Amino acid sequence: MNQTVSLSETLGRGELIGGHRPWPRAVVTPEIWQELAIGLGKRVYTLLGLWGEPENVNLALFQEASGEIGVASLNCPDGGFPSLGHVCPPAQRLERALADLFGLQPLTGPDARPWLDHGRWPIRHPLGAAQTRSGPADPYPFLTAEGESLHQIPVGPVHAGIIEPGHFRFTANGETVVRLEERLGYVHKGIETLLRGATLDSAARLAGRVSGDSSVAYALAFARAVEAACGIAVPERALWLRALLAELERLANHFGDVGAVCNDAAFSLMQAHCAVLRERVLRASATCFGHRLLMDRIAPGGVTTDLPAEGQPLLHKLVVDLRRQFKPLIELYDNTASLQDRTVATGVLNSELARQFGAGGYVGRASGRNFDARRMPGYPPYDRLRFEVPVLSAGDVDARVWIRIHEVGQSLALIEEILDRLPSGPIRADLPPVCGPGEGMALVEGFRGDILVWLRLAADGAVERCHLRDPSWFQWPLLEAVIEGNIVADFPLCNKSFNCSYSGHDL
Amino acid sequence: MRKLLFQNLLRRTLTQAAPQPSQTALAELGERLKVTTRRRLGRSLSIREVDAGSCNGCELEIHALNNAYYDVERFGIRFVASPRHADVLLVTGPVTANMREALQRTYNATPDPKWVVAVGDCGRDGGVFCGSYACVGGVGEVIPVDLHIDGCPPTPEQLLEGLLALLAMQ
Ligand code: SF4
Numbered sequence: 001m002n003q004t005v006s007l008s009e010t011l012g013r014g015e016l017i018g019g020h021r022p023w024p025r026a027v028v029t030p031e032i033w034q035e036l037a038i039g040l041g042k043r044v045y046t047l048l049g050l051w052g053e054p055e056n057v058n059l060a061l062f063q064e065a066s067g068e069i070g071v072a073s074l075n076c077p078d079g080g081f082p083s084l085g086h087v088c089p090p091a092q093r094l095e096r097a098l099a100d101l102f103g104l105q106p107l108t109g110p111d112a113r114p115w116l117d118h119g120r121w122p123i124r125h126p127l128g129a130a131q132t133r134s135g136p137a138d139p140y141p142f143l144t145a146e147g148e149s150l151h152q153i154p155v156g157p158v159h160a161g162i163i164e165p166g167h168f169r170f171t172a173n174g175e176t177v178v179r180l181e182e183r184l185g186y187v188h189k190g191i192e193t194l195l196r197g198a199t200l201d202s203a204a205r206l207a208g209r210v211s212g213d214s215s216v217a218y219a220l221a222f223a224r225a226v227e228a229a230c231g232i233a234v235p236e237r238a239l240w241l242r243a244l245l246a247e248l249e250r251l252a253n254h255f256g257d258v259g260a261v262c263n264d265a266a267f268s269l270m271q272a273h274c275a276v277l278r279e280r281v282l283r284a285s286a287t288c289f290g291h292r293l294l295m296d297r298i299a300p301g302g303v304t305t306d307l308p309a310e311g312q313p314l315l316h317k318l319v320v321d322l323r324r325q326f327k328p329l330i331e332l333y334d335n336t337a338s339l340q341d342r343t344v345a346t347g348v349l350n351s352e353l354a355r356q357f358g359a360g361g362y363v364g365r366a367s368g369r370n371f372d373a374r375r376m377p378g379y380p381p382y383d384r385l386r387f388e389v390p391v392l393s394a395g396d397v398d399a400r401v402w403i404r405i406h407e408v409g410q411s412l413a414l415i416e417e418i419l420d421r422l423p424s425g426p427i428r429a430d431l432p433p434v435c436g437p438g439e440g441m442a443l444v445e446g447f448r449g450d451i452l453v454w455l456r457l458a459a460d461g462a463v464e465r466c467h468l469r470d471p472s473w474f475q476w477p478l479l480e481a482v483i484e485g486n487i488v489a490d491f492p493l494c495n496k497s498f499n500c501s502y503s504g505h506d507l
Numbered sequence: 508m509r510k511l512l513f514q515n516l517l518r519r520t521l522t523q524a525a526p527q528p529s530q531t532a533l534a535e536l537g538e539r540l541k542v543t544t545r546r547r548l549g550r551s552l553s554i555r556e557v558d559a560g561s562c563n564g565c566e567l568e569i570h571a572l573n574n575a576y577y578d579v580e581r582f583g584i585r586f587v588a589s590p591r592h593a594d595v596l597l598v599t600g601p602v603t604a605n606m607r608e609a610l611q612r613t614y615n616a617t618p619d620p621k622w623v624v625a626v627g628d629c630g631r632d633g634g635v636f637c638g639s640y641a642c643v644g645g646v647g648e649v650i651p652v653d654l655h656i657d658g659c660p661p662t663p664e665q666l667l668e669g670l671l672a673l674l675a676m677q
Contacts, residue, residue, distance in 0.1 A: 295659065
């Protein structure tokens with residue numbers, strides 16, 4: 001394949017679909033699909049998403065060199081599609097999920113085991129041609145590891161802490177992990193089925209509950225996809241308020257994570273202090289916008305809640321206080337040798353893997369992948385805001401903590417700038433009586449990485465199909481790679497430094 | 508570190524006054540007690556949190572109970588790592604089909620006397636996820652529930668009011 005061929009040119013050889021915004025979507029031939037697969041294997045493209053519809057599969061790609069994004073759709077008249085899993089490992093779990101939900105088989109894929117379907121739903125292929133399930137599920141065959149004195153440690157789905165459920169199967173040699181295999185899907189709620197036929201309002205509520213910690217980012221991605229599909233212009237003030245909400249969410253989560261990582265290294269002092277900072281952000285959020293986790297504040301067309309007049313000084317003071325209180329904690333983190341001993345050189349993710357998987361957020365940026373959806377593809381008002389995207393190369397737990405620390409600083413500065421320049425005016429555009437038909441797509445930077453939302457609105461304005469791809473899809477598999485060779489006791493630390501979403505992944 | 512610790516000694520504590528136990532929670536628990544007479548749990552509660560399918564929003568607020576503002580430990584309420592050490596199961600989420608058995612087994616592993624608190628709108632009846640093939644419904648569909656704490660998610664304050672009602676019943 002000629003490496004200079006751009007994604008849009010390749011897609012242009014297929015049948016371009018009108019009304020798909022803002023990036024092109026084309027129905028492609030199996031030959032073009034194959035070309036794209038080769039491009040994925042050669043890292044010309046980065047995988048952004050892979051999702052199904054009853055009769056076809058959709059592949060979203062990003063070409064880093066040109067900054068192009070596009071979607072290729074392949075019809076599957078025979079109920080199967082050529083698997084991408086061999087050339088593109090990050091596609092493997094997406095393919096397995098697609099097979100579970102739609103019954104479309106990745107042909108000659110590397111892993112034919114089910115993923116989200118644990119054999120406990122009353123039906124099979126709920127989003128495709130659903131069939132009633134008969135008989136109990138087969139036991140799940142875990143991968144094996146062979147060698148002398150290996151033992152297995154099964155953990156979960158119910159974990160010891162206040163965290164989400166998932167199963168981890170460790171194969172260890174003494175203290176050292178030889179293989180970790182994750183099994184997820186426990187919190188699969190069938191969100192994409194619930195979205196089918198939903199009104200925009202109820203769909204927006206659902207989107208904001210895909211992963212509670214990223215409610216703002218999901219609601220924003222969903223709203224942006226709807227707005228793209230129907231060509232709705234969002235008022236200026238709403239754009240800026242959205243960014244304010246998004247940065248508050250980022251702050252709260254990063255404070256929580258920095259504390260929690262240190263706590264998993266048995267340094268609870270840091271946790272105690274960071275939890276206070278997090279709580280202060282949540283309380284300010286509740287005072288200014290009426291919800292601690294800022295759920296349902298963003299809706300298609302704008303935002304639902306305006307910042308009250310007293311909110312401006314309150315948030316200004318919050319930023320000053322947080323900056324002052326966080327500074328000694330950063331020093332504490334930096335100067336505590338016992339803590340550094342745990343985080344430095346633990347759970348190293350090499351930059352090659354981070355790139356191959358298109359790892360977003362702090363996971364990617366701690367391993368040299370300079371990607372932030374606020375910059376590239378970018379969305380307003382970030383194009384008019386000053387901020388840096390911190391990137392480190394060490395790839396260890398320590399680097400992932402530092403990225404968060406730097407991002408806290410950036411978010412604090414962003415909030416200040418937004419408050420200073422917040423335009424006045426309406427906060428929500430009037431939606432047309434019926435939005436649709438149309439297809440829209442959005443990429444939004446949540447605290448943990450880029451969230452992709454793709455949707456098609458029907459002629460009556462209801463959601464016909466909506467797919468939400470959490471950044472965790474491309475981070476969970478890397479956690480398996482990162483833990484190899486580390487000791488079992490460092491797993492919680494590595495896991496927390498990734499802080500992947502179970503709910504966002506399981507959908 | 509010494510400096511930080513020293514400053515903490517001089518600073519006012521952040522912990523806020525305890526809220527009153529929730530009246531609705533007391534009423535619900537009272538109803539329940541009429542039906543089943545239970546042994547008292549003592550003056551402290553060990554809680555095992557179980558996420559049975561939540562969006563993780565409820566977990567975030569349950570976590571917040573441990574921060575310096577709410578400081579649940581002052582009431583003798585502790586989060587424990589195993590159901591075998593627990594008096595109370597604090598269950599979140601619509602119960603997913605994939606978590607049903609795990610929830611049931613966690614319940615079975617919890618020694619009597621035990622209480623089950625269903626957290627969040629999802630814990631009551633499945634909330635926004637109600638009606639999906641992958642959700643069984645509220646926690647009460649799978650194990651007997653003694654108390655519901657509503658909200659999406661309930662605030663730490665609401666959680667605390669509910670838990671204090673549980674302590675007050677004893
Ligand atoms: S009640 Fe709300 S916050 Fe809690 S799990 Fe359900 S959707 Fe999430």
